[in-house]
Amino acid sequence: MxxxxxxxxxxxxxxxxxxxxxxxxxIAYAAMKEGRHVTYLPTYGVEMRGGTANCTVVISSKEIxxxxxxxxxxxxSMNLPSLLKYGPRVLPKGLIFLxxxxxxxxxxxxxxxxxxxxxxxxxAIENGNPRFANMIALGAFIEKxxxxxxxxxxxxxxxxxxxxxxxxxxENIRAIQIGVEYTKRFTPFREEK
Amino acid sequence: MDQSCEKVxxxxxxxxxxxxxxxxxxxxxxxxxxxxxxxxxxLSKHLPxxxxxxxxxxxxxxxxxxxxxxxxxxxxxxxxxxxxxxxxMQEGISYMxxxxxxxxIINISRSGPGLGGISASxxxxxxxxxxxxxxxxxxxxxxxxxxxxxxxxxxxxFDLAEKYRNPVMILGDAxxxxxxxxxxxxxxxPMDLPPKDWALTGAKGRKPxxxxxxxxxxxxxxxxxxxxxxxYERMKQEEIRFEVIExxxxxxxxxxxxxMARVARSVVEMARREGVKVGLFRPITLxxxxxxxxxxxxxxxxxxxxxxxxxxxxxxxxRLSVERDAEVYFYGKPPGALPTPEEILEQLKKxxxxxxSA
Numbered sequence: 001m002x003x004x005x006x007x008x009x010x011x012x013x014x015x016x017x018x019x020x021x022x023x024x025x026x027i028a029y030a031a032m033k034e035g036r037h038v039t040y041l042p043t044y045g046v047e048m049r050g051g052t053a054n055c056t057v058v059i060s061s062k063e064i065x066x067x068x069x070x071x072x073x074x075x076x077s078m079n080l081p082s083l084l085k086y087g088p089r090v091l092p093k094g095l096i097f098l099x100x101x102x103x104x105x106x107x108x109x110x111x112x113x114x115x116x117x118x119x120x121x122x123x124a125i126e127n128g129n130p131r132f133a134n135m136i137a138l139g140a141f142i143e144k145x146x147x148x149x150x151x152x153x154x155x156x157x158x159x160x161x162x163x164x165x166x167x168x169x170x171e172n173i174r175a176i177q178i179g180v181e182y183t184k185r186f187t188p189f190r191e192e193k
Numbered sequence: 194m195d196q197s198c199e200k201v202x203x204x205x206x207x208x209x210x211x212x213x214x215x216x217x218x219x220x221x222x223x224x225x226x227x228x229x230x231x232x233x234x235x236l237s238k239h240l241p242x243x244x245x246x247x248x249x250x251x252x253x254x255x256x257x258x259x260x261x262x263x264x265x266x267x268x269x270x271x272x273x274x275x276x277x278x279x280x281x282m283q284e285g286i287s288y289m290x291x292x293x294x295x296x297x298i299i300n301i302s303r304s305g306p307g308l309g310g311i312s313a314s315x316x317x318x319x320x321x322x323x324x325x326x327x328x329x330x331x332x333x334x335x336x337x338x339x340x341x342x343x344x345x346x347x348x349x350x351f352d353l354a355e356k357y358r359n360p361v362m363i364l365g366d367a368x369x370x371x372x373x374x375x376x377x378x379x380x381x382x383p384m385d386l387p388p389k390d391w392a393l394t395g396a397k398g399r400k401p402x403x404x405x406x407x408x409x410x411x412x413x414x415x416x417x418x419x420x421x422x423x424x425y426e427r428m429k430q431e432e433i434r435f436e437v438i439e440x441x442x443x444x445x446x447x448x449x450x451x452x453m454a455r456v457a458r459s460v461v462e463m464a465r466r467e468g469v470k471v472g473l474f475r476p477i478t479l480x481x482x483x484x485x486x487x488x489x490x491x492x493x494x495x496x497x498x499x500x501x502x503x504x505x506x507x508x509x510x511x512r513l514s515v516e517r518d519a520e521v522y523f524y525g526k527p528p529g530a531l532p533t534p535e536e537i538l539e540q541l542k543k544x545x546x547x548x549x550s551a
């Protein structure tokens with residue numbers, strides 16, 4: 001295959017209510033805006049109520065086959081059960097992004113992947129609103145992976161969120177920026193990756 | 194309505210609702226059931242402002258009979274449901290086939306038998322393609338595989354229903370209904386359709402029309418059934434739709450439809466990267482089944498792997514289609530965990546060895 005073919009997939013998982021589906025929707029929407037093929041596959045129904053919520057996002061420069069991914073390039077893990085379920089499946093050299101407010105780093109039993117812990121709940125509380133933890137995770141993840149432009153994420157907010165939430169968009173952007181700043185501070189050598 | 198060609202990111206279910214609206218459907222009847230609820234949700238919001246009508250009926254049986262009544266007036270109308278609800282509708286579908294009424298029925302199928310569960314399944318293949326209700330009839334069955342196709346095939350379904358005066362079913366599943374993909378909401382080119390001179394529009398100034406499926410005069414029903422038969426034969430001539438991927442030099446071909454064709458497409462890519470020469474045959478019409486093109490391929494390729502989200506239904510149509518000296522293997526999964534590309538690739542390699550090309 002030509003080397004300029006772009007392909008990336010990720011699983012975003014956590015408790016129902018942590019906003020993991022919003023993270024997936026925003027990444028998928030932004031990637032689409034940037035001209036990529038995308039699929040977004042949520043789990044739904046019984047699993048949503050109190051249990052785990054997760055979604056799979058695939059981004060590609062070509063038409064996408066399977067929206068079901070067993071071994072993702074990256075995992076955004078917002079709670080411990082999701083790390084235990086999906087952590088072992090992340091591809092070697094892949095990325096495990098974890099919410100270190102809720103997950104002890106020692107729970108990761110992988111030497112062959114990059115682990116990036118961000119205390120998203122603590123950061124959200126410090127900044128005055130615990131409800132934006134998912135947006136902090138999104139900002140930190142995007143700054144880490146450069147999967148899409150931040151600006152495209154900002155533009156996608158009003159498309160992804162229902163109109164009744166539009167008045168909260170500035171707060172969402174602020175939360176994303178907190179995540180971005182966190183990554184900038186804690187990955188000084190990221191250019192050498 | 195927004196007809197700009199801007200891409201939107203929507204669920205398959207929403208794409209179906211948009212396709213129906215753009216095709217001129219203004220009447221919807223349904224009863225809630227997971228995993229298709231986004232269809233009525235969308236239409237309940239968007240039909241009334243267009244002068245349309247959204248009715249949440251008291252049951253699926255009421256829904257299908259409301260649909261029968263609406264379509265008898267020549268209106269473009271639709272219902273949607275999921276497997277157990279579609280079972281309840283079979284009597285009405287048989288009546289519509291017998292009365293030669295155009296209507297669109299969406300089945301975003303879930304798993305069975307019985308109430309089963311809400312996970313994706315392709316267990317309704319037989320029900321959809323063999324009639325489902327009583328009597329010697331068929332419905333046209335379209336099986337989308339992408340969100341874009343959910344839109345386009347729904348649009349097409351309304352045209353085909355009127356072209357043949359016959360019910361058309363869209364067979365999707367939980368995965369396709371819930372998945373989001375980019376959609377370009379662009380209407381397909383218009384189809385030349387016969388006038389609806391059969392419709393019940395008030396008989397002022399003309400002879401009354403009659404819509405019925407009861408034929409008691411001697412010879413009448415025989416003639417009626419032959420007429421229907423000819424219609425199904427014409428569908429076989431004119432409506433076959435399918436897609437082939439990398440079949441030219443393939444030693445083995447995967448046959449899969451709908452959501453499983455998505456996974457199969459990834460399997461073909463992965464296999465090709467390893468130098469394993471496989472292709473994909475994807476039926477888009479499940480009735481009429483693309484028998485002829487599949488048979489033609491089987492003159493050249495002798496190994497087929499049918500992949501389904503059930504324990505073997507379309508498999509029978511693949512076996513009926515291919516040349517007798519072709520081998521047809523099967524990999525199927527009952528409802529539960531969805532098969533991953535890696536899993537199917539592993540199965541495929543077992544059979545690929547037998548194709549004498551490994």
